[in-house]
Amino acid sequence: MLPLIYHPIYSDFPLPEGHRYPLQKYRLLFERLQALALPVAFCQPTTAQREIIDAVHDPAYVSQLLEGSLPLVKMRRIGFPWSESLIKRSLTSLGGTTLTVDQALRTGLAIHLTGGYHHAHYDFGSGFCLFNDLMIAARHALTQPGIETVMIVDCDVHHGDGTAALASSHPDIVTFSVHCEKNFPSRKPASTLDLPLPIGTQDSDYLDAFLPLLDLALAQHRPDMVIYDAGVDVHTDDALGYLSLTTEGIFQRDAGVLSRCAAHQIPVAAVIGGGYHDTHEQLIPLHEQLIQAAITHFPDFSASLEAS
Template identity: 85%
Template sequence: MLPLIYHPVYSDFPLPDGHRYPLQKYRLLFERLQRLALPVEFHQPIPATRKVIDAVHDPAYVSQLLAGDLPLVKMRRIGFPWSDALIARSLTSLGGTTLTVDHALDSGLAIHLTGGYHHAHYDFGSGFCLFNDLMIAARHALTQPGIDKVMIVDCDVHHGDGTAALAADHPDIVTFSVHCEKNFPSRKPPSDLDLPLPTGTGDQDYLSAFLPLLDLALAQYRPDMVIYDAGVDVHQADALGYLALSTEGIYQRDSGVLSRCAKHDIPVAAVIGGGYHDSHTSLVPLHEQLIQAALIHFADFASSSEVS
């Protein structure tokens, strides 16, 4: 059974009317997967502890954010109004990506039905990201037996600026960002590997640029684990994306990542990442494809996990 990580709190914090964050897509995706009766098993995370957050972020920033004392200008940079529910949701999602790592190490592959908060930096949040779950999960993975190098493969349409900055002094965490060149954020600190793509890039150009570079990255860095941000804001209809992948193109991207990792016996902890549309329901089929691709390749991951 493919492990999926989810908590109802993911779609449960107050936002102003008309806010563009697609809050309900997590609940809608979970309900869709339940109706399909797929060979998956759901797991609920618990909130991350202060200790693991302070290991990645500035403790003073963490204290202000948790207490609701962060200056308004910094909350505006994050893009959410502060609330107790927002903090509960954020801490639980951090615990969820860490739990996804644990299940991936047990089963070869696991998926978190949120995650990918890659714009959170050491002492500030940005772009709907309070804390950087990818970096926290990577640091957690490195404490596990046999994991000496983690690669974060970030295919969200926006550059993983927070992750790149946080991992700059960590040679055991390799950052690989595939993103739209002319898109948020304006300042893009260098990842270990960056693949900036022109506005309007479609399926063929995207896949022919990305997948061979992924092959080279896996061969060069030889990671013991991959954390995969499978953002669907690369879709041609995305409100914030500026790339032009089709629905099938996103499936081929996800399948390409998973098949390559399975071939090399590399466990994968995946998060669904970004995706923006006025109709939250419209995002569900795009995110669902990651689970469908995972089910096709899961037997390969599971068998390699059993051998090891």
């Protein structure tokens, strides 16, 4: 069974009318996957502990967020109004991504039905990201037996600027960002490996550029675990994306990542990442591609890990 990590709180915090964040997509995706009766097992996370957050972020920033005393200008940069439920939701999603790591190490592959908060920096948040769950999960993975190098493969359409900055002093965390070159954020600190793509890039050009480079990255860095941000804001209809992948192109991207990791016997902790549409239901078939790709490759992945 494929572990899927989810909590109802992911779609349960107050936002102003007309806010761009697709809050209900997490609930809708969960309900869709339940209805499909797939070979999956749902796991519910608990909130992350303060010490794992302080190990990545400025403790003063963390305290201000938790207490609701972060200056308004910094909350505006994040893009959410502060609320106790926002904080509880954020801490639970952090716990969810670390649980995804634990489940992936147990089974070979696990997926978090939120996550990918890659714009959060050491002492400030940005772009709907309070805390950087990818970096926190990578640091958590490195505490586990046999994990000496973690690669974060970030295929969200937006550059993983917070992750790149936070990981710059950690040679055991390899960052690989594939993104639209003319999109948020304006300042893009160097990842270990960056693949900026022009506006309007379509399926074939995207896959031809990305998958061979992924092959080289896996061969060069030989990670013991991959954390995969499978953002669907690369889709041609995305409100904030500017790339032009089709639904099938997203499936081929996800299948390409998972099949390569399976071939190298690398466990994968995946998060669904970004995706923006005024009608939240339109995002569900796109995020579903990751789960369908995972199920396609999961039996062989499990067998290869058990044989190793």
